[in-house]
Amino acid sequence: MPLLANPRLRLPILLLVAIAARALTFGNPLVHVDEEFYFVTAHRMWQGALPFVDIWDRKPVGLFLLYAVPAALGFPAGIWGYQALALASTVATAWGIARLAERLGFGAGATAGALAYILWLDLLGGQSGQSPVFYNLLMLAAASLALRPPPHRASHGLLIMALVGVAVQIKYSVVFEGIFFGLWLLADRWDATRRPLRVIGYGVALIVVALLPTALAAGYYAAIGQWDAFVFANFLSIFHRNPDPLSELAGNIGEMILIVSPIVTLAVLALRRSRGGRAHGRERRFVALWLAVSIGSVAIFRPWFDHYALPVLLPACAAAAGMLGRSDWQRWRTPVLLLAAALAGQIVLILQRAGRGDAGELTALAQAVGRGPGCLYVYSGTDMLYSATGRCALSRYLVPSHLIRFREAGATGVDQDAEIRRILAARPAVVVIRPPYRGERPAAHAIVTAAMARDYRLTATLPMGNEHLRVYHRAR
Structure with a gap:
């Protein structure tokens, strides 16, 4: 696969594949019920509506603010706007995954791993503007910064947790990965200083920065007398929701596991086979732990819709590059896998369009x-x-x-x-x-x-x- 081996061609390849993979969704306002609501809420915000007060939901206000940018174009231009924003985020995230794969020592499969991310989005409900399509980019940036050689400056860690904090205001479920990033930073700080008080103070600062975007949102609602509305919608209502039937839950998680298991399996194999080497050991250990935490985060939040697994693709695709780049895989297994994912993704999009409308x-x-x-x-x-x-x-x-x-x-x-x-x-x-x-x-x-x-x-x-x-x- 000589084209994929040329880093200078990586960005145009990722862009072209992303456009081709998502083309069936462009301009369609009915890609997914979640995105419909995000856009409608953001559109109404320009008319004075306030999330949690005038329009009720559990999603963080940061997600609606993100959608408000393209929603300013109105309907239907704003549909194209948010999908263009999602396309840009997808390509940027895929490019970052390739760079991360190179840092893991998996440069030969870096572009293939990035392509796997783009193609698996179609299979997991991320073909347009689902929230992980946006916050995955923030979490990838945070992870890349966390992997810089220690010791870090304090400001370096604060930037990482600021990215996590913004991601939390797009989807709260990212908090567990954020906790892992924070613990990783604390471990680095301990190795560098061996001073308990400094480490504790650093940890407090990391927590404060990570919570700051949410605290600012809460403070705004408190200032306008809507503290109760904010707290109930964002933090309490989810615990009152009734479980779906067991058969539906089993079907959801079974479908999710079936779709994500190939790329996760490749990631695990690559990390296990490279475990003995000293080179890139720190980076690979980080990605292995990140993969485990991301899978655990998905397992916690039922009812396990397919797009809940999208954050798993970040560490999984970066690590899977270790297998996708092997010479025996590149002869036929890697192209067959990517082509199969591409074809399956297009079939999924066609079926969803037929089922949901256009x-x-x-x-x-x-x-x-x-x-x-x-x-x-x-x-x-x-x-x-x-x-x-x-x-x-x-x-x-x-x-x-x-x-x-x-x-x-x-x-x-x-x-x-x-x-x-x-x-x-x-x-x-x-x-x-x-x-x-x-x-x-x-x-x-x-x-x-x-x-x-x-x-x-x-x-x-x-x-x-x-x-x-x-x-x-x-x-x-």
Whole structure:
């Protein structure tokens, strides 16, 4: 694979492969339900809405601020904007993985490991703008800094934990990897000084810097009298969420393990086979520990959706370069593996587009809803309709599942059925409903269907992926 062996061609190769791997998603506002909500929330922020107060969710405010940059372009230009930002982050992260692989002594497979990262994103729900696509870059930068030869200056470690702190404000689950980075820095400091008080003081400083972005966000909400709303949404509500059925959890984690296991297996093999050498021992030990911590972090957070495993790809792909770059692998195994991942990724994207819908279907649905006066209530379906139509909302619970799924009962700070009845009592001009699905509460569905029969008329039934959504306009 002579092309992959040339470091000067690495960046253009990564860029071209990333564009090809993600091209099917460009301009599609329905890539993933999570991204739909991130964009809608960020779009509404430009209209004065405040996360956790006017729009409810558990994600850190930093994620919505990140999305607010492309959302300033409006709809649909902002969709292209956040996907371009995600593409840039993907290529930069892949390039950083190649550099990390070189520091591990796996330079021959560095570009292949970087390509594996890009291709595995498609397989794990990272084909567009999922949160790890962005914070992985921050964590990779932090890891690369942590691997500089000790002893470090104190400011060096503070920069590392500042990167971790910003990543935490994109997704809280990164905290465990951040703790590992902090402990690594403390171990380096101990080896350099052997002075307990200095190490303790350094540790306190690292913690303060890592928590600073979250403290600033909390301080802002406290200053405007919304401390309780911030704390409940960010830290307490998750503990009230009900578990999904065991069969669903088993399916989720089984799918995740099946997809990520090849690249993790290659990483483990590469690290084990290189364990005896002294060269690069410190770097390889760091990546091995990082891989273990990242896997443990995924295991802690159910319900184990595929994109939860995206952080594992950072250490896994860097270490897997040790196998992908072996001469016997480069003859045929490495190209076959990468081509198979590329093909499988495109099949996944095609199936997901067919199942979730595309821009054309959303446009048709938005036209059926209309842009006239009166508010919209998406009881179930895509909340991207709020941005596509510009209609007002009658509740801070824009994500339909927060009000209608079993797992959210008692976990959102509101009685679900009472909130649905309150929304309907406010007389929304248009209501959108998807077919019943597993996990939806029958009581919620009964409330809305009774209201539709009484006060609304069905004006359209339109396809959205593999479903048909019904549009109701108020009759009187």
